[in-house]
Amino acid sequence: MSLPNKMAGVPTQDLPTPDPLSADAPLPNPLPRPEGELEALQRVWQTPRGWRFPTVVNNNWIGVLYLGTALLFFVLAGCMALVMRAQLAVPQNDLVGAELYNQLFTTHGTMMMFLFAVPAMEAMGVYLLPAMLAARDLPFPRLSAYAFWAYAIGGLVFFSSIFYGAAPNGGWFMYPPLTSKEYSPGINADFWLLGIGFIEISAIAGAIEIVVGILKNRAPGMTLDRMPLFCWAMLVFAAMIIFAFPAVIWGTILLELERAFGWPFFIPERGGDPLLWQHLFWFFGHPEVYIIFLPAAGMVSMIIPAMVQARLVGYGLVAMALLGTGFLSFGLWVHHMYATGIPQLSLSFFSAASFAVSVPTGIQVFAWIGTIATGRPRLQVPMLFILGFLFIFVLGGLTGVMVAVVPFDWQAHDTYFVVAHLHYVLIGGMVFPLLAALYYWAPSASGKTMSKRLGTFAFWLLFIGVNLTFFPMHISGLMGMPRRVWTYPEGMGLELWNMLSTIGAVVAALGVAMVALDLLRNFRVSNGAEGNPYNGGTLEWLPQGNYAARSIPRIHSREPLWDNPDLAEQVRAGRHFLPNTATGLRETIVTSPIEARPQYIAIIPGPGWAHVIAAIGTAGFFLSLTVEWVWIASAFGAVAVAAVLWWLWTGTDLGPVRDSVAIGGGIRLPVYVTDSRAVGWWAMVVLLLVDGTTFSCLAFTHGFLWLVNGDAAWPPAGTALPELVVPAVGAALVAASAVLLWVADWLLRRGHVIAMSVAVLAALGLLLAGLGADLAALWETGLRPGAHSFGAAVFANQFWQGLHAALVLVMALYLAARAWAGLLDPTRRVTFDNVRLFWTYTVVQALAGMALTHLFPRGLGG
Amino acid sequence: MQVAGFSPIPAALAGLIVWAAHFGLIYGANAVACARGLAGGRWLGLPLVPALVLGLTALALLAVAVIGLRAWQRLEGGLSGQEGENEPRFMVWLTLAIALLSALAILWEALPVLLVPACA
Amino acid sequence: MHHSVLSPMGPEAARIAELSWLLFLGGAAIFLLVMLLLALALGGGPGVRRRLGARRAILAGGVAFPVLVLSALLVHTLGVAAALGLGEPAPLRIEVTGRQYWWEVRYPDREVVTANEIHIPVGRAVELLVDSGDVIHSFWVPSLHGKIDMIPGRVNRRRFSLDRPGVLRGQCAEFCGTQHALMAFFVVAEEEAEFERWLERLRAPVAKPEEPFLAQGWQAFGQAGCGACHAVRGTPWAGRSGPDLTLLGGRLSLAAGTLDNHLATLAGWIAGPQDIKPGNRMPAFNTVLDGPELRAVAAWLESLR
Structure with missing residues (x-):
């Protein structure tokens, strides 16, 4: 896709010399700032209070709510895991029966994947990206808020299905024909298809927001190679969602069409094939693992430099590794289908691709080790979790190479060996970095660090608990214990390993409880948090208001706060770009995708009800369809469409409310553009990529x-x-x-x-x-x-x-x-x-x- | 002031795009050959599937080599880092690094065809 | 009883076990090496740390080392995979169909059918053909070979042999519904002569027993309608939707590895299979048959050896 000169930013002849983005130019805006400027900015970005709070769209709030909800689902799905571990503690146990156990493991996997891992990462993106990019907000705050509300409502209803026996029971992978109408006549499978289907749509909405935000809302001068690695990771993460989720959405549509109307996509007697589902599902499902891991890797690449006070070694290599992983992970889907009878040579292609994807991961691991070596490591809580991550993730990565080997996987596939592997990779590769991130970035939201004592205690409980739970599973798997069994016989030598796993699960759960306790005691969202307790070098540590940074800094390096110790003060004083609200509305600077040259000022919508009602309508539509309340579903659908139209009518395409505005440094920017500079154009193009992938x-x-x-x-x-x-x-x-x-x-x-x-x-x-x-x-x-x-x-x-x-x-x-x-x-x-x-x-x-x-x-x- | 283009991003990814095309083609070719019983056939005197896969691999490696070499030349040609939107040095470097990674992935994926029978 | 990946009973499983050990030891060595480097990065001397922090260290550890190791591993594992591939069709063919939640086993060349137990002569190359009668199952006997999925509409194949006599346990390895956990079976590896004798007994038609108690069992079996789902060779009962019961008394387990096989468990199973394995297809017969009839049916079936 090559976009010719239409993309031009500020025309050359309008530019004063020297280039206002260069380090030699004077600061963009002079002191003193006009009276009332800051107050006007604060007024425009005010958070709605009281009963209007649900209308909030600001990323500070939506990000925290989003993450909090994701963590809630993590705890709930973790409790399900505890029940399962209790059931498996001893052989031939009958604590929970087969039916409930099957619902538990299906819901546990589904929730961890769709309601915890992906949303948690989107939440971190929504929360951190504007601050890291020094944007006032992402370009479509109502879209993020919509995605959040749809997810929160839908997720809670989905979770509650376990209490009335309607939870899906066909595994999170939902293989037909087991999930077909013939073998699963109840609504359990529909709960998965419709309930999760629209949460996938919400994930795509979030991904569009993140892609456009990262490419178009960076601080002036933050070229792609000055972008924090978390942003690179989120860019790849969102792009992967855009290309991976359509496959499972399409599969979901086919399976629901088969279940509801008998269209035989997966029924061999009528020309269908169950393997069609597996291809579609795993074309999503394998990238999904990396979708979860890459943002975590991005966080690690941010936290380590701050913890050891040294710049990341091999920035370019790590960026390359993120992009490479993003692509190569799409060549792995048959990795989950080695035992389906696909020709050996075809399997070998995927085996080789699985090997190839481990190279970029190796690059990242050595970049992290190298960075630690060049700095002065401080064993604070985030660093503990990073070290735990390296231990657990490297082990999980090595067993990942093992299961990529076709003959070995024929044995390990669908056994507890794989359960061990995937939990090592996902807990090591995602939960530990997320906890590190929680401890590292909490001060940016609450203004104070969390407890070192509780955090250290939580770390050791989690580290010991996770290893104790999952390491023995390698052994029980090799000893012949398949996955997804609600019980196992005595006398096969499985007793000890299962008991250890159960004890480990309890220890890990205590660790999670410690983190929860620490959060309850020491985390309060406070607007205008200040301070940089870990001395991070990137922009999220600038003094923040609800409007993010007071003025938008111009950027000359990857760690601007380390290279310019005065930056925080300059930004707070309003000496950089756009220290005010130029139009009297919420706004942010839109920049060009590679070099981050200012292009125009985008007006951003403020609080409103339209997207909240649209989210309720969407969730209501899909959930009432699940239980076949067609009329109620139609009503919800109509409400959703009407709310979206209202939202578009009142909040988008405002037109040129001003001619152009000065942002400082002699730069005047238009407030309305119609060509491919516009963020709306980008969002539509990204949406069409989703559409095109679905059509493929x-x-x-x-x-x-x-x-x-x-x-x-x-x-x-x-x-x-x-x-x-x-x-x-x-x-x-x-x-x-x-x-x-x-x-x-x-x-x-x-x-x-x-x-x-x-x-x-x-x-x-x-x-x-x-x-x-x-x-x-x-x-x-x-x-x-x-x-x-x-x-x-x-x-x-x-x-x-x-x-x-x-x-x-x-x-x-x-x-x-x-x-x-x-x-x-x-x-x-x-x-x-x-x-x-x-x-x-x-x-x-x-x-x-x-x-x-x-x-x-x-x-x-x- | 340079034109604010997007094209360096897909350009940097060119190697991986070639990889994706190669991967899809060799997998599809083998699937069709086995499903339709064509794997016993011969092409240019060689068994059909290996010949096809090796031919596609040669093409893909050639394409990646061209991408990588062009990037190499531009880097050696002394990009100053101030080339602006269309050709920032970092993006050219990224193009080269990604081309190398893609070449490795393509080579590894072609390797099985020498060792493993097509449809067994 | 053998049920572990690491206790192979035949050349195929042995090859995979050998590969597994290579992977474990290699993986452990690499893991320890990386952890050592991490420890050095944290607390090593300045010289070591300077070298670890160089860009060259990333290229050496993150690129050169994995490329070398993985290239070698790729060539090796592809060799193993090729050797495990399907060669010429083997003389002894065994067909297995997975059903919720049991296994139908057929020896097409010998025209016999059995269930939940596979007898195999040692030293013979066997060709296994698997498919499914309902949902996806997976055939897995860890000491025999890797697993192979049983997919409706497809027939998958695997080739293997066994070196020595013994009993191997297998289990369904693809989640197939409520009682996926209780879908096991046994492989009995025996000498050729013993295998032929077993086939002989399996082929022999079952006649109505002389002994009155057993005859009562035969009678009740027919009256209760068991033959609608079950077959017993040589009798009028030829149902196929449940396991074939010829030689049931000689099997190692009942209900696909769920129960030990003796009179009491069999009677209990016939009376209330839904209490023992809820969700399986067999209805309870304690309302159809009274106590003595139940015991008689069980006794007759146990006498089929």
Whole structure:
């Protein structure tokens, strides 16, 4: 993707000399600052109080709430683990029966993955990124707040399902046919599919926010290679969510379509294949492990330098390692399918890829060791957790290389050896760094460090407990104990190892309790926290208000606070960029993606109810669908859509509220841009990447089912596709809608707003007619989704196109309404541009979808 | 003042993009060959799957080599670090480092074809 | 009884066990080395720490070392994997179908069917073909070979042999529903002659017993409808949705490794299988058969050896 000169920031001729971003230039803003400037800033960024508190959108608050909720789910899922360990303490125990045990392990895994690990990392991103980037906030604070509320409500309802026996019981991996309607007729599986499905959507919303924030909201001069490594890690983390989560969302859609309507994607008697699910699930599931680990690695790369007071050795190598891991981890998914009978050579490719991914991890480990060696290590609580992390994670990484070896994995797969491995990697690689981060960054939110005594005590309990719990599992696994068993027989030599694991779990739980106690006693969110107790070098240790840093510093190095001891004072005094609210609204500087040159001032929305109501509506929609309350679900859905529209109508595309504003250093920035500099444009492009990935999964579904069915059965005998003429007409109509949209653009540029809206509605008609013609032609041939996986795949394609058509319908009507309300003109046109981006994508995807339905099977026959 | 482009990011990732394409192609080729019983066939006098995989590997390594060499030349050509948005030195270095990592991954993934039968 | 990865009973398992030891020892050595370096970084002398803190140390420890070690390991493990691959079809074929929560075992060339127990002659190459009758299961006998999934709509294959006589325990290794934990089986490795005798007995049709108590059991078995799901060779009962019961009395366990096999456990199982293994497909027969009938059925089935 190459974006030409359109991306230009401040035009060269406007620049005063010397470059105001260079270190030689005087500080951007002079003293004294005008009276009332700081007060105005504080007023604009005020946190809502009392009953209005839920409307809060500021990242300080949302980040803490988000993390607190994630930690709550960690404790709840941990309690489930304790019950399981109690059940397994002795052989042939009957403390909990098989059914409850199966619900417990399914819910434990699901919650730890979807409700704890990923949200906790997103929370750390939401909380820390603006401060580290010295942005006032991330570009879409209401989106983060929406993601948080949807997750919190949905997660709590999901968790509570364990109390009325409705919790999913098919494993967190949900393999069909066990999870199909035939073998799981209850709503337990639907709870997983719908409950977790929309939490994945919330994770994607958070990821979009993080990608755009990191690329577009850095402090002026913070080039990519001056960016803190946590930001690199979060960038890779969010990008991985964007490419990995669509696979599981698509799989979830297929499984729910099969369960609800009998479309046989996974039923072999009707041309489906259970392995299709495994491919889709693990294409998400393996990257997921690294999605959880990479942000933690980023935190470690931040905490170690502060703990040893030395710059990280090998910054570039570590950044490269993060990117490399992000990519290579997508080549590992069959790693979980070694025993499924896939050809040996294919397995070997994945074995080799698993080896390759360990190289970047090795680079990071040695960079950390090297950094410790160059500094003066201080054994404070965060450092203890980092050392514990290195011990546990390196061990887990080595067993990871073992299970990448195909013949060894045939033995270890689905045994307690793997349970040991994955907990070493996830607890070592994620929980320990998170606890280090909690102790390290707590002062930035609360103004004081947590207890060293309690923290040290907690560390030792956790370190001993975790090793005592999970090390013996390596042995019990090799001795023949499979995973996911609610009991095991006497006399196999498993008694001792299981008892040790149970004792270890109790010790670890005491460690978690210590941390909780410390948090309750010593952590209070206080706005305007100051101080830098560990003498960190990065911007989150600047004096912070609700508006983040008072003025946005210009950056010349990776550890600005170490290189410029006066920086904190300069920033607080308002001597850097944008020390005020230039428009009287919440705002932040948008910079260019590589060099962080200021481009414009983005207006950021403040507190509001719209996104909260939208979150309640979304959660209500999916949860009522689970229990098949279709009418209530529709009502919730309508509320959600209405709230989103209200949110967009009142909070986005405000237009040029001012001509341009001065931010200091002689730089004047526009407050409204419409081209690819705009954060909204970036968000839409990232969303389309999500969409495109999902469509690739759809195409993969077609290709995979063709492969397992054989050329002759695709389509199966007795199934005819419509003559090519009808879909060709449909395709022409769909393509024509894109052309008409181009006309609408031409009209808008000339100020013919009403004519533009007519063109848009006409284009909508063409799109719907084209897609409708295709659907009708298919239906007329007698093709049905329930008979065979061919029809199911074709109609899944239709379903996906229909979903997009529905979105375009809403967008077109919204656009027309904006036009009639006078909120759209040749300048104020971000709404139009974003709709057009989505629409163009929809057209391209529809054409590709038609090719998949009509041309792909014919091409095989020829 | 340089143009504020995004292209250095995908450019830096070029090596890994080649890796992804190579990985997808060799996995897909072997899956189709085994599922359709084509693995017994021959291509250029060699067994089909190894020949195909080695051919794709040669292509991929060539592409990665070109990416890496170009980056190397630009680094050696004395980028000052002030090239601005389109060519910051760090991004060029990143391009090279990622190309090397990708080459390693591609080589390792091609290795099994010499040792393991295609469809057994 | 052998059920450990590290107590192999045949060449395939032995090869994997050998590889496992290589991995454990190599992994332990690397782990200790990294921890040693970490300790030196924390508290070593200035010279050591300076060298550890150099960029070159990252490239040596993080790139050169893993590339060398992993390249060697990759070549070695691919060799092992290739050797464990499927060669020519072996003369003795055994088919196993996984079902919730038991195993159907067939010897297609010998035309016999049994359940939850596989007899194998030592020293013979065996070709195992597995599939599933319902959900995904996984066939795993740690002392025999790695696991292989049983997937509806697919047939997976594995080749192995056993070196010496003995009893091996196997268990389902893919979560398959409520009673996944209670889905085990046994592999009996025996000398060729003994194996042939076992096959002979399995093939022999079961006749109505002479002894009155056992005959009452035969009668009750038929009247209670057991034959709708179970088969006994040579009798009118040929149901296939439950385990074949020919030679049941000679098996090492009941209900797929759940219970020891004797008269009392069998009678208890027939009376209330849902109390012992809730969620399995067999209904309780304590409402259909009275006490003496239950005991008679159990006695007759136990007499099939």
